[in-house]
Amino acid sequence: MKIVVIGAGPAGLFVACLLKKWSFDVAVYERRDSLFGRDEHRSINLSLSTRGLAALSRLELDTKLIECATAMHGRILHNNKRRLFQPYSHNKYDCLYSVSRQKLIELLFNKAVYEYGIPIHLACSCTEIDIHKKIACFKSSKKLAEKVPYDFLLGCDGVHSVLRATLQQAAPETNCWLKQIDCGYQEILLDKATVQRFHLDTSGPKIRECSLHCRTKMRV
Numbered sequence: 001m002k003i004v005v006i007g008a009g010p011a012g013l014f015v016a017c018l019l020k021k022w023s024f025d026v027a028v029y030e031r032r033d034s035l036f037g038r039d040e041h042r043s044i045n046l047s048l049s050t051r052g053l054a055a056l057s058r059l060e061l062d063t064k065l066i067e068c069a070t071a072m073h074g075r076i077l078h079n080n081k082r083r084l085f086q087p088y089s090h091n092k093y094d095c096l097y098s099v100s101r102q103k104l105i106e107l108l109f110n111k112a113v114y115e116y117g118i119p120i121h122l123a124c125s126c127t128e129i130d131i132h133k134k135i136a137c138f139k140s141s142k143k144l145a146e147k148v149p150y151d152f153l154l155g156c157d158g159v160h161s162v163l164r165a166t167l168q169q170a171a172p173e174t175n176c177w178l179k180q181i182d183c184g185y186q187e188i189l190l191d192k193a194t195v196q197r198f199h200l201d202t203s204g205p206k207i208r209e210c211s212l213h214c215r216t217k218m219r220v
Helices: 010-021 050-057 062-068 101-115 162-170 192-197
Strands: 002-006 025-029 046-048 070-072 074-078 083-087 096-099 124-130 135-140 145-149 152-155 185-187 209-212 216-219
Touching: 002 010, 010 025, 010 101, 046 050, 050 062, 062 096, 062 101, 096 101, 124 162, 152 162
Parallel strands: 002 025, 002 152, 185 216
Antiparallel strands: 046 096, 070 096, 074 083, 124 135, 135 145, 209 216
């Protein structure tokens, strides 16, 4: 059985590794020409819970993830006078692990390519899918078109998924819609005066979020 995965983000790489571990024939296609460097600031850190670590443990990546992640046992709410700590769990030993998207992709990419030998085709955009003939069409950066047959197709290609759009056209009764939310985030640095004003703890690594005009998230 040949399985094609569209998208080489964390979800696509993870599912490709898991399928290869189960002895399936799998290949990954990604529209970007590189998985590293340019998308360093595309999102705030990802937070993995116990379920996330359990998933990575199937690929023996949980320990490596913990080594490069920041443990977050709760959140601290600040004002000018005091700090309020809110734990993420009633169990004091539970925590979330904050890791950069790039680092998680790096761990999964190395596992996929160097251990499982999964072919990852970069700069290949999915342009069309024939779900009846089971053929996915891709166009490379060199404008070369390729028709790829598959037995099973997995769409991990994000918000503008070609597979999702194809399924919507094939089944108009499908209740699926897309709405862009008017918000974003920006990374900032806090000066010494701000740190002192809000009594921020500067010991050790911290992930901080604050609201800006109620609708924009900012990470420090």
